[in-house]
Amino acid sequence: MRGIKNIFKISIAWTLVIAQSCIEEIQPPSIEQTESLLVVDARISDRPINQEIILSRSFQLEEEPVFETGAEVFLEGSSGIRFNFLETQPGTYVSESALVINPSEGYSLNITLSDGSSFGSEQEFLPRKVEIGDIEFKREFNGFDEEGVGIYVKNSSTNGDPNFFRYEYEETYKIIAPNWDPFEFDVVRYEPCFPDPFVVEIKPRVEETKTCYASYSSRDIILASTEDQVENEIVKSIRFLSRDNYIISHRYSILVNQYSQSVDAFSFYESLDDFSSSDLVFSQVQPGLIDGNISAKNNSSVDVIGFFELSSFSSKRVYFNYEDLFPGEELPPYAVNCETVGNPRLWPEAYHCFAEGICDGNCNSPLIDQILAGTLVFAAEKEDDFLSPFFTLPSPCGDCTKLGSNVVPEFWSEE
Known part of the structure; x- marks a missing residue:
């Protein structure tokens, strides 16, 4: 491992909680003595896309993140080729064009801040590409005796050399509102102390609110290596979903991204990952040491935390239905409780008008206020009760757009 002298200050809002280095380790100063450090998130893959690098400043727990603006950022290849990155929003620098990384060429990251401070990385090479293996899911119990679905990636090295992988995933799932109704509320009038001050009717729904989709990306650091495995094979747990997790109630998909990494x-x-799993990641009191590969060029007193990485990318998507693994069994509990039906008042208690247009009592309609706030949906009409003429449910029970999008993802498949 290359010897690098690091100084570490935790930035809780960023995944990069690392430190800058040189040759011998030094005792880092306390947080009160530590100046704001440059934080570099520079993970570049061989995907032929416009890629981004994020620059920010370390900050303490109670502070807001500060992004580094006005910097010059570029990658330089050993052949002299240069890839420029342009700032598209504060602290986010995007390559001018899709990057085409040459596997036989070394690349270094160069950063010059608006104050003239410059930083550079060691030269990195693209690791050998390894296609992602099988993605498997199975019904099982986890280590806490909780039943659910385990999702695994199975991979192997074909050339006998150890391989190192980092994984990320994006999960997408179908949501079906359990109490969807083809009708919705229509607030016709809300004018206290005028004739017919509170008028609510129902009308047919126009927008799709029964079936939606939601997506979330992983935040954990997921690593695997064939280094100590028999026959250079790995079986890595990527995700465990409890059978009570509503996101697997209907159809679930996971896209697993694999990044082949260098050993460094x-x-x-x-x-x-070892450090951030401890309680220290939340305290910002105790500093630590982690090797990085970015250092200051023209000012040795300026500290930077981060790692410039080149990785080979591969991905695979799988789907499953709840019925595939739990045939004929009760669905998981929905995201909200839809068992309790509401019956809010249309006309407020103690409603009184002093004169036309002048209300001197309680002038707000509980029902209309909640309709306008989007917190409830129509469930049924209540006959012979003009004060509280409707039954209601929490809005997600009948409107899936409260939990997701009604736009079907382009990649989605029901097969």
């Missing part, structure tokens, strides 16, 4: 990048993220 793997060691970096492994150290970061």
Whole structure:
């Protein structure tokens, strides 16, 4: 491992909680003595897309993140090729064009801040590409005796050399509102102390609110290596979903992204994962040491935390239905409780008008206020009760757009 002298200050809002280095380790100063450090998130893959690098400043727990603006950022290849990154929003620098990384060429990251401070990385090479293996899901119990679905990636090295991987995933799932109704509320009039001051009717729904989709991306550091595995094979747990998790109630999909890493990048993220899993990541009191590969060029007193990584990318998507694994069994509980039906008042208690247009009592309609706030949906009409003429439910029970989008993802498949 290359010897690098690091100084570490935790930035809780960023995944990069690391430190800058040189040759011998030094005792880092306390947080009160530590100046704001440059935080570099520079993970570049061989995907032919416009890629981004994020620059920010370390900050303490109670502070807001500060992004580094006005910097010059570029990658430089050993052949002299240069890839410029332009700032598209504060602290986010995006490559001018889709990057085409040459596997036989070394690349370094160069950053010059608006104050003239400059930073550079060691030269990195693209690791050998390894296609992602099988993605498997199975009904099982986890280590806490909780039943659910385990999702695994199975991979192997074909050339006999150890491989190092970092994984990310994006899960997408179908949501079906359990109490969807083809009608919705229509607030016709809300004018206290005028004739017919509170008028609510129902009308047919126009927008799709029964079936939606939601997506979330992983935030954990997920690493795996074939280094100590028999026959260079790995079986890595990517995700466990409790059978009571409503997101698997109907159809669930997971896209697993695999990044083949260098041993140094793997060691970096492994150290970061070990540290961030401790209570210290929330305290910002105790500093630590983690090797990085970015250093100051023209000012040795300026500290930077981060790692410039080149990785080979591969991905695979799988789907399953709840019925596939739990045939004929009760669905998981919905995201909200839809068992209790409401019956809010249309006409407020103690409603009184002093004169036309002048209300001197309680002038707000509880029902209309909640309709306008989007917190409830129509369930049924209540006959012979003009004060509280409707039954209601929490809005997600009949409107899936409260939990997701009614736009079907382009990649979605029901097969």
